[in-house]
Amino acid sequence: MKERRPAVDGWxxxxxxxxxxxxxxxxxxxxPYFPRNExxxxxxxxxxxKDGSELEExxxxxxxxxxxxxxxxxxxxxxxxxxDPFVPYTIAAVELTEERIVVxxxxxxxxxxxxxxxGMEVELTTGTLFEDDExxxxxxxxxxxxxx
Amino acid sequence: MPAAKEIAVLGAGxxxxxxxxxxxxxxxxxxxxxxxxxxxxxxxDIQYVAGADTIRNGYPGFIAGATFAQALGWSxxxxxxxxxxxxxxxxxxxxxxxxxxxxxxxxxxxxxxDAAPKGFFKPVGGDxxxxxxxxxxxxxxxxxxxYFALSARRRMAVHGATLDDFAAVKVKNARHGxxxxxxxxxxxxxxxxxxxxxxxxxxxRLLDICATxxxxxxxxxxxxxxxxxxGAGDPVRIPALSTxxxxxxxxxxxxxxxxxxxxxxxxxxxxxxxxxVAHAAYEEAGIGPEDLSLAEVYDLSTALExxxxxxxxxxxxxxxxxxxxxxxxxxxxxIPVNPSGGLASFGEAIPAQAIAQVxxxxxxxxxxxxxxxxxxxxxxxxxxxxxxxxxxxxxxxx
Numbered sequence: 001m002k003e004r005r006p007a008v009d010g011w012x013x014x015x016x017x018x019x020x021x022x023x024x025x026x027x028x029x030x031x032p033y034f035p036r037n038e039x040x041x042x043x044x045x046x047x048x049x050k051d052g053s054e055l056e057e058x059x060x061x062x063x064x065x066x067x068x069x070x071x072x073x074x075x076x077x078x079x080x081x082x083x084d085p086f087v088p089y090t091i092a093a094v095e096l097t098e099e100r101i102v103v104x105x106x107x108x109x110x111x112x113x114x115x116x117x118x119g120m121e122v123e124l125t126t127g128t129l130f131e132d133d134e135x136x137x138x139x140x141x142x143x144x145x146x147x148x
Numbered sequence: 149m150p151a152a153k154e155i156a157v158l159g160a161g162x163x164x165x166x167x168x169x170x171x172x173x174x175x176x177x178x179x180x181x182x183x184x185x186x187x188x189x190x191x192x193d194i195q196y197v198a199g200a201d202t203i204r205n206g207y208p209g210f211i212a213g214a215t216f217a218q219a220l221g222w223s224x225x226x227x228x229x230x231x232x233x234x235x236x237x238x239x240x241x242x243x244x245x246x247x248x249x250x251x252x253x254x255x256x257x258x259x260x261x262d263a264a265p266k267g268f269f270k271p272v273g274g275d276x277x278x279x280x281x282x283x284x285x286x287x288x289x290x291x292x293x294x295y296f297a298l299s300a301r302r303r304m305a306v307h308g309a310t311l312d313d314f315a316a317v318k319v320k321n322a323r324h325g326x327x328x329x330x331x332x333x334x335x336x337x338x339x340x341x342x343x344x345x346x347x348x349x350x351x352x353r354l355l356d357i358c359a360t361x362x363x364x365x366x367x368x369x370x371x372x373x374x375x376x377x378x379g380a381g382d383p384v385r386i387p388a389l390s391t392x393x394x395x396x397x398x399x400x401x402x403x404x405x406x407x408x409x410x411x412x413x414x415x416x417x418x419x420x421x422x423x424x425v426a427h428a429a430y431e432e433a434g435i436g437p438e439d440l441s442l443a444e445v446y447d448l449s450t451a452l453e454x455x456x457x458x459x460x461x462x463x464x465x466x467x468x469x470x471x472x473x474x475x476x477x478x479x480x481x482x483i484p485v486n487p488s489g490g491l492a493s494f495g496e497a498i499p500a501q502a503i504a505q506v507x508x509x510x511x512x513x514x515x516x517x518x519x520x521x522x523x524x525x526x527x528x529x530x531x532x533x534x535x536x537x538x539x540x541x542x543x544x545x546x
Contacts, residue, residue, distance in 0.1 A: 008277070008287055031397075031413045035280075035406055043414055044396055067401075068305070070297030070349045072289055077270035079286040089289055093298050093401055100411040102401055104288055113350045118305035129287065139287055 007129045007137035011035060013059065019124045021103065021140060025058035032058055032099045061098040062124035063145065068093045069107070069116045081130035081137075088112075092142045094122055108143040121145040153432075155248050156375035156383040157544065159187025159368035160507040163261070165332040165361045165494045172205045175364030176212070176261030177219045179500070183257065187368035188378070191220050194368070195253040200240040200260030200499035201231040203272055212499065216259045226253065233534030234446065235391065236260060237365065237502030238542060242389050244369050254374040260499035261364030268292065269360065281404040281535070288406070292448070293357050295403045297349035300451030304351065307466045309454060313473070314356050315342035317450035318492055320478050325489020327519025330504070332361050333493050356450040361495030365503035367510075384513045386506075388433035388543040394421040403535050421539060422459035426531055429541035430461070437461035440483060441525040442512055444505040446532045447490045457485065460531055460541070479520060487512060487520045505530035506542055513546040 006012065012021050023034035026041040028048025036057070040050040048054035075086040090107045107116070108127050127141040161182025163175040176199075184191060199213030208215040213229035226247075232239040237260040244256035268291045276282040284290040303309040322337035337355060345354040375383045395417035397409030402421070419427055430436050437460060445456035454468035462483055463471045471477060477485040486492070488508040491501070509528040511517045526546060533539040 008283070011287075029413050032410050035283075042396060042409070045414060068298040068302040070294050070301055070351070072291065072294060072349055073347050074268075076285060076289045076291045077268050079271070079275070079282060080289040081286075082289075091288060091290060091294055091298070098412075100399075101407050101409070102399070103407040104284075104290060104401070104405075106288060118302065 002131065003135040004138050005135045007139045012126070012140045014126060018062065019126055019140065020059035020062050021124065023058050023060055024055040026054050027056055028054045032060060032101065034060055034101060034103060060101070061096050064094040064096040064122060066092050066116055066118055066120045066122060067095045067102045068118060069113060071113050083130070090116070092116060092122065094142055105140050105142045108141045111143060115144065153249060154372055154385040154387045155245050156370050156372055156380060156385055157367060157506070157510045158255070158370050158375060158378065158380055158383060159183040159185070159189065160510040161186055161366045162330045162504055162507055163364035164330045165363035165497060168362045170263065170362070172202055172261045172263040172362070172364070173208065173215055173219050175263070175362060175500070176216045176259045176366070179261065179364035179366035180216060180220060180257060180259045183366035183368045189255065189368060192223050194223070194225050194255060194257045196244060196247050196256040197225050197227045198240040198243040198256060198258045199227065199229045200236040200258070200503065201229050202262045202499050203231060204265060205263055212260070232538040233536065234496070234498055235502060235532050235534040235538040235540040236499040238389065238391060238532055238540030241367065241369070241503065241506065241542065242391060245386065245389060248369060248371050255368065255370040257366060257368055258503060259364070259366045260503045262497040262499055263362045264360035264497060280406065284404045284406065290404070291349070292403060293349040293352060295401065296357060296449035296452060297352045298401060299455065300351050300356070300449060303451050303454060307469060309451065309469050311343070311351060312339065313454065313469050314352070314450040315339040316472060317447065317453045318342050318355050321447065321486050321490040321492035324479055324487050324520055325493025328489050328493065331489045331493040332359070332495050352449055352451065358448050358491035359495030361497045363494065363497035363500050363504065365500040365507050367503055367506060382546065384510045384544050384546045386542060386544055388429040390425050390428035390432060390541045391539070392424055392428045393537050395424060402533070402537070421537070422456065422531070422533055425533070425539040426460040426529065426541045429529065429543050433543040433545070435527060435543065435545070439527050440529055442487055442509070442522045442528045443483065443485045444488060444490070444508055444528065444530040445485055447486060447492055448496070450492070453485065453490070456531060460529055479522065484522050487517065487522055502530065502532045502540055502542070505532065506544065509544040513544060
């Protein structure tokens with residue numbers, strides 16, 4: 001079996017079997033950010049120092065509801081790495097209940113637009129984005145929550 | 149009316165949109181000459197040139213102001229070049245407007261032109277793993293149509309839009325564009341044609357999504373004093389141009405975002421981005437949506453045109469489908485939207501598009517929009533949204 005590597009470093013974690021998006025959070029006003037914002041809190045009303053020292057790493061919650069969804073029927077241009085032949089994929093925009101932030105992600109393979117609805121509960125997992133001779137490269141993906 | 153802040157539109161000109169396969173400078177030059185001729189001015193009369201940049205045509209595109217000035221023949225005019233994604237043309241107009249209103253020049257030329265690649269827009273070249281525009285393709289495969297489709301699906305779920313509504317927008321805009329000599333597509337489209345076109349990003353089909361085009365557009369702008377001296381007693385005027393940013397937290401997904409801002413700690417702004425852009429222009433012009441005769445809106449997708457109806461105040465939020473179905477936004481209706489044919493009939497030539505919108509408003513307000521004329525047009529708005537928080541609203545009156 002090939003090695004599995006994140007397609008991007010530091011954007012998500014699978015430690016403790018729990019998949020979480022990694023962002024940052026302002027210790028001064030509490031605003032969470034994804035992708036990580038290390039430069040300065042962007043809340044104009046925040047009274048923090050705004051020099052980056054107010055931002056700490058933060059693992060976002062991993063459940064939310066679907067804000068919208070769409071699929072890709074045609075091969076996108078690079079730098080997307082497409083399988084040959086091209087495999088269509090679905091993207092969901094998910095509002096994390098806790099952070100009230102809408103985050104894009106592909107849905108797991110096999111979950112298409114006919115399986116989704118706006119408002120549906122989903123959770124975070126990981127899946128293979130692409131592979132080469134050496135490794136499978138993984139990314140965060142959304143999957144419907146188990147029913148019941 | 150804050151009349152002191154108005155400028156005059158003396159000339160408008162375009163190179164027809166298409167897929168001509170030639171250099172973008174040629175389109176810009178043709179548009180500039182047409183605008184100069186329309187204004188009754190010659191190139192040496194121009195004191196300031198504002199170029200709207202294209203990022204897909206090499207270095208000459210990044211310094212478009214100089215590129216067009218050189219093509220017209222170095223004249224010693226002052227110049228600027230600017231890029232603001234889809235709002236580049238509006239920014240160029242605003243640069244010229246600021247120079248005129250500040251009294252730094254009397255008459256200016258604004259030019260934008262593009263030669264667009266085939267197919268999906270992709271990020272500019274090279275591996276740039278710290279650029280969100282590169283990363284959205286790499287990690288998500290989130291092409292522009294994906295974002296359009298996410299908005300469209302959201303509209304269906306929240307406001308009950310149907311695929312028939314989206315098709316109706318295309319049918320309307322295709323009909324509007326039939327008589328426009330500058331439109332790329334001048335062909336009737338039926339709802340069946342839309343339904344039979346390939347799904348690109350469900351729920352949107354090929355005919356729901358605007359193409360990428362070659363084209364060029366130009367305007368000659370001047371102070372009101374210069375217009376009077378030049379014998380233009382009743383020119384089309386621009387009393388307002390807004391380019392405001394979104395307000396934190398921005399809670400609507402836009403290209404090329406991976407995520408919205410969080411609304412956990414700060415309440416959502418009173419007006420979302422597109423609506424804020426339009427509102428600022430209305431405030432500046434001292435008019436409201438009820439005063440409009442027509443609107444040119446950025447229909448990157450058919451569904452997005454419906455969002456714009458609400459954003460520019462033609463109806464309440466959630467009322468766009470009813471407004472469309474009533475026929476109000478078709479030529480002959482209460483408030484025709486995209487009488488030019490819109491992006492549906494043009495395809496997008498990025499830095500030229502916002503300028504082309506003002507060309508159309510100009511011809512409409514002068515009564516010169518042959519075959520697509522809005523009766524007694526007195527006021528119009530042109531709105532646009534680009535990437536990374538650039539957008540614009542321009543109001544023209546006569």
